[in-house]
Amino acid sequence: TESSVSAAVKSGDSKAAGHADNPLVEVSHVDKYFGDLHVLKDINLKVTKGEVLVIIGPSGSGKSTLCRTINRLEAIDSGVIRIDGEPLPQEGKDLTRLRAEVGMVFQSFNLFAHKSILDNVTLAPRKVRRISKDQADKEAMELLARVGVDSQAKKLPAQLSGGQQQRVAIARSLAMHPKVMLFDEPTSALDPEMINEVLDVMVDLAKEGMTMIVVTHEMGFARQAANRVVFMADGEILEEGTPEEFFEHTKTERAKDFLGKIL
Ligand code: ADP
Ligand code: MG
Numbered sequence: 001t002e003s004s005v006s007a008a009v010k011s012g013d014s015k016a017a018g019h020a021d022n023p024l025v026e027v028s029h030v031d032k033y034f035g036d037l038h039v040l041k042d043i044n045l046k047v048t049k050g051e052v053l054v055i056i057g058p059s060g061s062g063k064s065t066l067c068r069t070i071n072r073l074e075a076i077d078s079g080v081i082r083i084d085g086e087p088l089p090q091e092g093k094d095l096t097r098l099r100a101e102v103g104m105v106f107q108s109f110n111l112f113a114h115k116s117i118l119d120n121v122t123l124a125p126r127k128v129r130r131i132s133k134d135q136a137d138k139e140a141m142e143l144l145a146r147v148g149v150d151s152q153a154k155k156l157p158a159q160l161s162g163g164q165q166q167r168v169a170i171a172r173s174l175a176m177h178p179k180v181m182l183f184d185e186p187t188s189a190l191d192p193e194m195i196n197e198v199l200d201v202m203v204d205l206a207k208e209g210m211t212m213i214v215v216t217h218e219m220g221f222a223r224q225a226a227n228r229v230v231f232m233a234d235g236e237i238l239e240e241g242t243p244e245e246f247f248e249h250t251k252t253e254r255a256k257d258f259l260g261k262i263l
Contacts, residue, residue, distance in 0.1 A: 022048070022085075023046035023047055023048050023082075024047055024048060024049045024051075024083070024084055024179060024180055024211050025045070025046070025047040025070060025081075025082070025083060025180055025211070025213070026045070026046050026047075026080075026081070026082040027043050027044060027045040027046075027066070027069075027070065027079070027081050028044055028079055028080050028081070028082070029042055029043075029044060029078065029079035029080070030042070030043040030044075030066075030069065030076050030078070030079035030080070030081060031043075031076065031077050031078045031079055032062075032065055032069060032074065032076050032077055032235075033077050038235055039062045039065050039235050040062050040065060040066060040069070040076070040235050041234075041235040041236045042079075042236075043062075043066060043079070043235075043236075043237060044237070045230065045237070047180065047211060047213060048211075049209075049211055050209045050210075050211055051211055051212075051227045051228065052206045052211075052212045052214065052225055052226050052227050052228075053212070053213045053214070053226065053227065053228050053229075053230060054214050054215075054216060054221070054222040054225075054226040054228070054229050054230070054243075055067075055213065055214070055215045055216075055229075055230045055232060056215070056216065056217065056219075056222065056229065056230070056231055056232070056258070057231055057232035057233050057258065058233055058258055061232040061233045061234060061235065062232060062234075062235040063184070063215045063232055064184050064185075064215065066232070067104065067182045067184045067213065067215060069081060070083075070088075070102060070180075070182060070213070071099060071102045071104045071182060072088050072090075072095060072098065072099055072102075073104075075090050076090075083098060083101055083102060083179065083180070084101070084179055086098070096128060097128075100124075100128050100129075100176045100177075100178065101178055101179045101180070102178055102179070102180055102181075102182060103173030103174065103176060103178030103180070103181040103182065104173060104181075104182045104183075104184065105166070105169050105170055105173055105181065105182070105183045105184070105186045106169070106184050106185075106186070107184060107185040107186065107188045107189050108189055109157070109162070109165040109166050109168070109169045109189075110169065111157040111165055111168060111169060111172070112157070113156065113157055113158065114156070115156075115157075116153065116154055116155065116156060117144065117149065117152050117153050117154070117155055117156075117157065117160070117168050118137065118140055118141070118144070118153040118154065120157065120168060120172055121140035121143060121144065121168065121171050121172045121175050122136035122137060122139075122140045122175070124172070124175065124176055125139065125140075125175045125176060128176065129176070129177075136175075139175060140153075140171070140175060141153065143171040143174050143175055144168070144171050146171070146174075146204075147167040147168070147170055147171045147201050148167060148197075148201070149164050149167050149168055149171070152164060152168075161194060162189065162190045162191060162194055163190055163191075163194030163195075163197045163198055164197075166186055166187070166190065166194075166198045167197065167198060167201055170186075170198075170201055170202075170205075179211065180210075180211040180212070180213065181205065181210055181211070181212050181213070182212075182213045182214075183202065183212065183213070183214040183215065183216070184215045185215050185216060185217070186198055186202070186214075186216070187199060187216065187218060188217065195218070199218060199220075199221050202214070202221070202225070203221075203224075203225050206225050214226070217262060219247075219259075219262065219263060222243055222247075223243045223247060224243075226243050227242070228240065228241065228242060228243075229241060229242070229243050229246040229247075231246065231252070231254075231255045231258070233254050233255075233258070238252050238254055238255060239251055239252055239255050247259070
């Protein structure tokens with residue numbers, strides 16, 4: 001994985017653009033419970049425009065829940081989440097619009113099985129952004145070309161490989177023109193030979209300046225594409241730093257232990 005991920009991402013110039021006091025995503029004092037289970041414990045996180053934040057940590061530490069709260073698929077119990085300065089409402093009609101600002105790609109590709117690849121990409125933009133079929137088709141074909149699957153546009157998801165389906169899922173998210181993209185273990189369900197084709201698309205997105213939050217166990221991607229790495233365990237952020245700081249100067253025993261197991 002490591003070799004395929006270009007080091008040019010981090011040395012790129014677009015990355016210093018954001019300001020810490022003007023974050024695109026701000027998670028502030030967020031707590032989340034599932035019944036008695038305290039899943040997110042006073043989480044504080046800022047992601048600036050153009051930044052790639054990688055979240056790692058053991059299974060069950062709350063990484064997916066954190067992503068789902070940022071996309072408001074899960075309500076929070078206290079604290080506030082702001083997207084581009086706007087607090088995420090916990091309910092109401094603004095929710096659909098705000099959710100469209102946050103793209104999300106899951107481990108399971110979640111494509112509509114009975115719709116063509118093209119329809120999978122155009123469905124939401126036509127409904128939510130209310131653009132014409134022609135415009136939606138044109139944009140979708142451009143996005144499918146960008147992720148390298150435009151020749152598959154007329155097929156059904158099951159006719160594509162897992163790697164191709166996940167690239168379609170990325171194109172589908174991009175079709176909503178999100179301000180930030182969340183990736184929750186996007187390569188975990190893929191056969192090994194397909195992991196790189198998805199990571200390469202993500203690296204390209206990062207190079208183009210997309211703001212990204214990525215939960216992954218792909219440490220090659222984290223080392224080379226991340227501006228910042230966050231380590232979570234038991235619902236808490238235990239460490240946060242540049243990839244160099246985190247991988248070369250790991251502070252907590254918990255993180256050292258985790259890295260020892262996966263590397
Ligand atoms: P991770 O993505 O880091 O593996 P998750 O966010 O999926 O962690 O889960 C964090 C904790 O919350 C786990 O203990 C999990 O079992 C629990 N959990 C996740 N979703 C639910 C839910 N819908 N209801 C109850 N418990 C949940
Ligand atoms: Mg998870």
